[in-house]
Amino acid sequence: MGKGDRKTRRGKTYRGSYGNTRAHVVKPAVAGAKSTVAKPAVVKKAAAAPKKKSA
Numbered sequence: 001m002g003k004g005d006r007k008t009r010r011g012k013t014y015r016g017s018y019g020n021t022r023a024h025v026v027k028p029a030v031a032g033a034k035s036t037v038a039k040p041a042v043v044k045k046a047a048a049a050p051k052k053k054s055a
Contacts, residue, residue, distance in 0.1 A: 005011040012022035 001008055003011060003014040006015065006017075007021065009021050012019060018024060
């Protein structure tokens with residue numbers, strides 16, 4: 001339970017990694033702001049005719 005422990009905050013700080021124990025600070029959302037993640041429009045392709053098998 002010290003610098004070498006990957007599961008503790010001190011271990012995360014020592015190794016320079018992040019996780020549940022040492023999560024990044026999330027800034028509060030501004031009212032009326034657009035979300036940065038936008039879902040792309042779903043484009044359905046027309047079904048191609050099935051290929052015929054040659055005899």
